[in-house]
Amino acid sequence: MSVLPPLPPLPLWLAHALRAQRGPVPWSAVTRGALAAGPLLLAAVVAGRPSVGVVAAVAAMLAGINDRPGGRRVSVKRIGVPAVAGAVGMVVGTAAGAGLGAVWLVAVFTGLGLVAGGVSAVGPVASAAGTQLLVGSAVGAGMPLPEPGWARAVAFLAGAGWLLALRVALPSPGSFGAGAGDYRFDGERAAVAAVYDAVAALLDAVGTGHATARRAALTAALDQAQDVLAGPRLRRYASSAAERRLHAQYAAALPLAEAATALAWAGDAVSARAAEGPRRLAAAVRGTTHTGPLPAPCRSVPALRALDDALLHAAEAFDQADGGDLHTRRRSVRELARTVFGGGGREYGARVALSFGASGGVALGLFHAHWYGQHTHWYWLPATAVFLVKPDLGPLASRVLCRAAGTVLGALLFAALAAVLPNPAGLIALVAVSGALIPVATRHFAAQTAVVTVLVLALVMVGGEPQASVSRIGETLLACAIVLVVGHLPMPGRRGGTVRARLTAAGRAAYAYLTHVMDQPDDRARRWTLRRDAYRALAEARNAIALAAAELPALARHTEGADRVAVLLERLVDTTTACAVHLDDTGRLTPRHAERLTGLLAELAGLTDLPGTVGLPGPDRRTLSA
Structure with missing residues (x-):
């Protein structure tokens, strides 16, 4: 019997497009998504202002995409800063769309893209802010709404603010169980406990081939905890004993991580007893309990002695609840400017500017040539290009494939649902369901695109426009082509x-x-x-x-x-x-x-x-x- 040769591995660009994140369903985020865009749209329709509801629902949808796991107060920055940028974009876009001709409007889009792209190089929050600035400007310039720019901005902030209020106020499942602690800090507790678990996992892997991967996982856990603990506070210093205790517990993990890394570098396996202490510390963080006796590792080498000393320090720090301010990540103005105006910021800014400006120019040209027919949503083309040009969402080829596939799937699904659902009640319910699915769909760009496509098409119909699935597919494929061309254009200086x-x-x-x-x-x-x-x-x-x-x-x-x-x-x-x-x-x-x-x-x-x-x-x- 002949044996078939193994299949060749997939190219990296295709493998990335097929890869999805895994993990438990974030039921809290699902609940917030269901209570955000749909209810806002329903309230606006009942009040006779569906256009206001459409803008608020779009903002809630974008906020839902940024509603990631973590602490409640860090979500204020993660959701709030991009929402403010989107509201600014709405004002700028409305003014430019009403007072400028097509040529000058394209110039404004290009300039905004250059600024937003450079700023996006700073980090994830800045990148999300740049995205919403451009999306808001495209929607403000092109969406036919009766409200002035300032009213659109207020509606946008209200939509994002409503989801943010749900994020801060609603407790997570199990928040009031025995030993759960203050539910306001459940995200912070989970992040800090994950650090101790990662230390224990690295100690288990010392002397094996898994040590490098476990050290990288420890870095990721420390990064996550650092971000979560850096959220805004009610006062300059920690606002409660619970928060001060979390700061102390995070600070106590730093010498443990250092000792574990030194042991991994040496490569000599350690006993299972060494990892037991960090695991008990993780359990104490999650359950807000005392650490109890911690098993001490042998003190035969400097790294093991450092581990033992770090465990003793952690046991004391858990009770003293005085963690200092080691978690803060400070960036000087010079560092930020170096990032924005450096090679990465310049290259990304140029590509965003070209993609956003070119897609806006093509869309306006097609609009004035009456290619859209009875549809007036030319702004979809530049708004789609904004998401396609973002490297945060994966490599360029992967983004294009996922966007095209997700749009086709979402548009066909919506066309089938729109034929049987009543307008507006059924479509409003569809918006609520789509909002609930966004936190799960963000694990894969194609799935996220499909859900967002259904939600946006439902909003369009509730706002009074006809069904536009075919147009949505055509505009997305055109945006994919534009971004692919721009992504491969030569730029001054070295690539990468x-x-x-x-x-x-x-x-x-x-x-x-x-x-x-x-x-x-x-x-x-x-x-x-x-x-x-x-x-x-x-x-x-x-x-x-x-x-x-x-x-x-x-x-x-x-x-x-x-x-x-x-x-x-x-x-x-x-x-x-x-x-x-x-x-x-x-x-x-x-x-x-x-x-x-x-x-x-x-x-x-x-x-x-x-x-x-x-x-x-x-x-x-x-x-x-x-």
């Missing part, structure tokens, strides 16, 4: 600006961490802050490299070799962490530590083809040999 900018930031952070450990090993608080910055910058660089590698070959080739730089930087930061733990215990480095450091620095200095580390100041080699 985002990857290079992330690698440069990671290199600076790694060398700053190493220099501090060599020069000021006793300043542990500053050391842990720099260590967090280094690992976080590396994680961001890794994400950018993975996205770039999954592009079509014509684009992926521009960042070949970047993963090698990232691997070397990760080894450098891991080695620096091991050095810090050893210096705490003995005051000197072993020949193994010094040789590893000098070898890594030499390898990084020899990489002249990619700027991620070249030209960055390293520590004095005499310090390493001391």
